[in-house]
Amino acid sequence: MSLIVMKFGGSSVGTPERMQRVAKRILERQQEGNDIVVVVSAMGDTTDDLIDQSKGLNPNPPTREMDMLMTVGEQISIALLSMTIHQLGGKAMSFTGWQAGMKTDEVHGKAKITDIEPSRIFKALEAGNVAVVAGFQGMSEEGEITTLGRGGSDTTAVALAAAVKADVCEIYTDVDGVYSTDPRVVKNARKLNEISYDEMLELANLGAAVLHPRAVEYAKHYNVKLVVRSSFTQNEGTSVKEDAVMEQGVVVRGIAFDKNVARISIMGVEDVPGVLANVFGALAKNGIDVDIIVQSGVQDGKADFSFTVSGDDREKAIEVIEGVRSLVPYRETTSESSLVKVSIVGAGMVSNPGVAAQMFSAISSLGVSIKMVSTSEIKCSCVIAADQLNEVVRSLHTAYGLDTTEQVFVGGPSERR
Amino acid sequence: MSLIVMKFGGSSVGTPERMQRVAKRILERQQEGNDIVVVVSAMGDTTDDLIDQSKGLNPNPPTREMDMLMTVGEQISIALLSMTIHQLGGKAMSFTGWQAGMKTDEVHGKAKITDIEPSRIFKALEAGNVAVVAGFQGMSEEGEITTLGRGGSDTTAVALAAAVKADVCEIYTDVDGVYSTDPRVVKNARKLNEISYDEMLELANLGAAVLHPRAVEYAKHYNVKLVVRSSFTQNEGTSVKEDAVMEQGVVVRGIAFDKNVARISIMGVEDVPGVLANVFGALAKNGIDVDIIVQSGVQDGKADFSFTVSGDDREKAIEVIEGVRSLVPYRETTSESSLVKVSIVGAGMVSNPGVAAQMFSAISSLGVSIKMVSTSEIKCSCVIAADQLNEVVRSLHTAYGLDTTEQVFVGGPSERR
Numbered sequence: 026m027s028l029i030v031m032k033f034g035g036s037s038v039g040t041p042e043r044m045q046r047v048a049k050r051i052l053e054r055q056q057e058g059n060d061i062v063v064v065v066s067a068m069g070d071t072t073d074d075l076i077d078q079s080k081g082l083n084p085n086p087p088t089r090e091m092d093m094l095m096t097v098g099e100q101i102s103i104a105l106l107s108m109t110i111h112q113l114g115g116k117a118m119s120f121t122g123w124q125a126g127m128k129t130d131e132v133h134g135k136a137k138i139t140d141i142e143p144s145r146i147f148k149a150l151e152a153g154n155v156a157v158v159a160g161f162q163g164m165s166e167e168g169e170i171t172t173l174g175r176g177g178s179d180t181t182a183v184a185l186a187a188a189v190k191a192d193v194c195e196i197y198t199d200v201d202g203v204y205s206t207d208p209r210v211v212k213n214a215r216k217l218n219e220i221s222y223d224e225m226l227e228l229a230n231l232g233a234a235v236l237h238p239r240a241v242e243y244a245k246h247y248n249v250k251l252v253v254r255s256s257f258t259q260n261e262g263t264s265v266k267e268d269a270v271m272e273q274g275v276v277v278r279g280i281a282f283d284k285n286v287a288r289i290s291i292m293g294v295e296d297v298p299g300v301l302a303n304v305f306g307a308l309a310k311n312g313i314d315v316d317i318i319v320q321s322g323v324q325d326g327k328a329d330f331s332f333t334v335s336g337d338d339r340e341k342a343i344e345v346i347e348g349v350r351s352l353v354p355y356r357e358t359t360s361e362s363s364l365v366k367v368s369i370v371g372a373g374m375v376s377n378p379g380v381a382a383q384m385f386s387a388i389s390s391l392g393v394s395i396k397m398v399s400t401s402e403i404k405c406s407c408v409i410a411a412d413q414l415n416e417v418v419r420s421l422h423t424a425y426g427l428d429t430t431e432q433v434f435v436g437g438p439s440e441r442r
Numbered sequence: 443m444s445l446i447v448m449k450f451g452g453s454s455v456g457t458p459e460r461m462q463r464v465a466k467r468i469l470e471r472q473q474e475g476n477d478i479v480v481v482v483s484a485m486g487d488t489t490d491d492l493i494d495q496s497k498g499l500n501p502n503p504p505t506r507e508m509d510m511l512m513t514v515g516e517q518i519s520i521a522l523l524s525m526t527i528h529q530l531g532g533k534a535m536s537f538t539g540w541q542a543g544m545k546t547d548e549v550h551g552k553a554k555i556t557d558i559e560p561s562r563i564f565k566a567l568e569a570g571n572v573a574v575v576a577g578f579q580g581m582s583e584e585g586e587i588t589t590l591g592r593g594g595s596d597t598t599a600v601a602l603a604a605a606v607k608a609d610v611c612e613i614y615t616d617v618d619g620v621y622s623t624d625p626r627v628v629k630n631a632r633k634l635n636e637i638s639y640d641e642m643l644e645l646a647n648l649g650a651a652v653l654h655p656r657a658v659e660y661a662k663h664y665n666v667k668l669v670v671r672s673s674f675t676q677n678e679g680t681s682v683k684e685d686a687v688m689e690q691g692v693v694v695r696g697i698a699f700d701k702n703v704a705r706i707s708i709m710g711v712e713d714v715p716g717v718l719a720n721v722f723g724a725l726a727k728n729g730i731d732v733d734i735i736v737q738s739g740v741q742d743g744k745a746d747f748s749f750t751v752s753g754d755d756r757e758k759a760i761e762v763i764e765g766v767r768s769l770v771p772y773r774e775t776t777s778e779s780s781l782v783k784v785s786i787v788g789a790g791m792v793s794n795p796g797v798a799a800q801m802f803s804a805i806s807s808l809g810v811s812i813k814m815v816s817t818s819e820i821k822c823s824c825v826i827a828a829d830q831l832n833e834v835v836r837s838l839h840t841a842y843g844l845d846t847t848e849q850v851f852v853g854g855p856s857e858r859r
Contacts, residue, residue, distance in 0.1 A: 041498050083529035093536050094521035097514045104511035112500035119510050
């Protein structure tokens with residue numbers, strides 16, 4: 026008998042028909058002999074409706090009261106899903122975040138889980154119930170209702186799976202799993218059977234929207250096996266786990282991209298101590314996320330460096346840099362928008378030194394110029410012009426053998442079911 | 443400085459405009475130098491919408507899950523009202539039932555308050571906040587979310603007023619206060635300035651819908667001064683308190699009626715011990731509320747008795763009685779529907795023996811026959827034919843001096859503001 030956490034997003038329970046399908050699915054899984062804990066998000070448009078109502082009364086409401094309002098969405102979902110399970114002849118008990126023992130700090134709107142005390146969940150399971158838990162919410166030590174911020178329900182599911190020592194945490198979503206790249210760009214994009222936490226983390230951070238990075242970090246930290254799968258089909262999903270199997274000779278798992286990148290360069294910067302700290306400290310203080318940073322060598326005591334930000338932040342970033350000119354004397358700034366970042370991700374890259382070079386040559390052979398490069402142990406990112414993105418992604422997908430049907434991944438346990 | 447509990451019903455906060463008006467009203471009361479605790483119900487149609495959603499998924503859902511669902515309505519109200527108060531420059535903190543320390547038994551759907559631990563309310567008040575509390579809900583010792591059933595928000599307000607030792611509990615509603623009778627029947631019906639708990643209890647039980655009987659009982663038990671007033675006007679309301687002042691020589695406070703009454707008579711019942719217990723025990727077991735019971739004297743070892751039930755319960759009641767015929771042998775049953783009950787209520791009646799006689803003669807002088815009578819220390823009820831109701835109420839209203847403008851009640855504290 027296994028203990029399984031099943032997480033359903035808002036679109037999976039957005040209509041009565043979908044709610045019923047989810048309830049059926051849960052009971053099937055239970056009838057296979059498993060104990061089931063369900064984590065569910067707010068239904069379809071509930072959250073947006075609540076936000077609309079609040080904006081009409083206070084465009085800038087206290088975050089404490091927003092949390093009080095927003096947590097209602099999941100509470101509706103858990104009650105209705107439990108009722109639906111009963112209607113189908115099953116037994117279920119719903120639990121709000123605080124009832125499920127989800128303890129958080131008190132940062133309203135983006136609280137962090139500090140502890141989980143799941144005794145009521147176990148009690149419900151022992152009595153033969155499906156335990157249906159509200160995602161996205163918790164309670165602070167002072168008894169304040171909090172929300173976990175973006176990706177919160179994924180995080181609830183993974184954290185709860187760790188706390189109850191679940192055998193697997195299944196994330197049900199509206200796609201079949203994690204793909205080798207975006208199927209809207211590459212027709213031959215293939216669903217992956219397995220992927221490692223680190224690879225998933227890179228893909229999640231790079232814009233593959235199926236799993237929130239925070240949830241993946243949590244899963245890696247507590248070694249929770251994840252399966253991403255569709256709530257609309259019975260297809261096998263993608264297993265995310267430490268020791269994801271990869272075929273011999275294949276080093277790249279997938280190709281991710283970020284479509285809205287701007288480059289900013291600061292030229293002729295006086296090479297005095299604390300220069301980088303001053304520049305990037307000021308950007309961080311202004312809420313601007315910096316991604317790739319490249320510094321070229323120092324010449325005549327002066328350096329050039331470049332970095333990327335989201336295209337939306339370009340103008341603000343330049344203003345911030347002008348604001349610190351007295352601390353960081355420099356000659357001039359230049360910038361460029363309409364750029365994209367393409368990344369290859371694969372745990373095998375660390376032991377295959379030629380992988381990055383293969384990427385550069387594939388891109389060059391298309392006549393596309395690479396503007397910036399950044400590498401880590403398991404990924405290599407290149408910044409290029411936006412209008413050449415699709416062509417480059419398709420070419421890389423082929424170059425790394427990702428669209429050959431021969432390349433079938435070796436299956437893990439999830440394939441034997 | 444006073445501590446005031448203000449309770450607003452669902453229709454008072456049903457639109458953004460009304461929500462803003464309520465928030466303004468609360469801040470006005472605070473700016474007069476008072477500490478304010480607000481109790482609020484679910485907005486307008488929220489409750490009905492939630493019920494509709496649930497019925498589509500499970501026509502007969504577990505009461506535990508219904509409580510989980512229904513409590514969402516008040517949680518939305520408290521969050522939005524607090525935001526609105528902030529938008530108007532005030533400070534407010536919202537509290538769910540469990541956060542406000544409302545402890546109940548575990549009878550889902552109609553829980554009873556067992557204790558209140560309002561420490562968080564006091565803390566919020568000390569910091570200058572309006573404390574906004576969700577009505578209708580509480581938490582059991584096991585941490586289950588419960589609802590108080592019908593009239594629940596009134597009860598929350600009164601119980602909270604008792605727990606925090608409020609100077610007054612103001613019930614805001616869509617009428618100006620408690621009237622001497624239904625203004626739709628008697629044009630000259632007048633708003634009462636004061637009324638005693640017992641009188642209010644009789645009026646509330648008899649169908650004056652402004653205050654739930656349970657809340658009045660609570661107020662009487664804990665001696666909480668109530669004021670019923672309109673949320674739409676600044677008019678003085680009606681004070682409900684122990685020592686309500688009444689003018690010299692006036693003994694009847696108001697006239698109430700119940701429009702849907704049926705009489706059932708059981709004739710020729712064998713006078714054996716336990717007869718009444720068997721009949722009324724069986725009716726109670728079948729969920730039939732019995733109101734007036736009249737037994738005539740025993741003759742030849744046989745008795746006749748009559749009782750009233752809601753018109754909707756007539757047929758079922760007769761069935762139940764036939765079901766116990768083996769235990770309670772009787773000759774026959776007769777019944778009559780399309781009846782009404784008219785009652786005069788007044789604390790002065792106990793020391794004025796002629797009051798009931800005056801009622802009988804006023805009704806008789808209209809050529810109306812009285813079918814049943816029931817009296818208590820502070821009321822006298824007569825059952826008559828439904829088609830003569832309005833005429834009788836108007837006549838009684840005049841006979842007891844309730845529609846003369848001269849009869850101005852002596853004012854209490856609420857009138858001096």
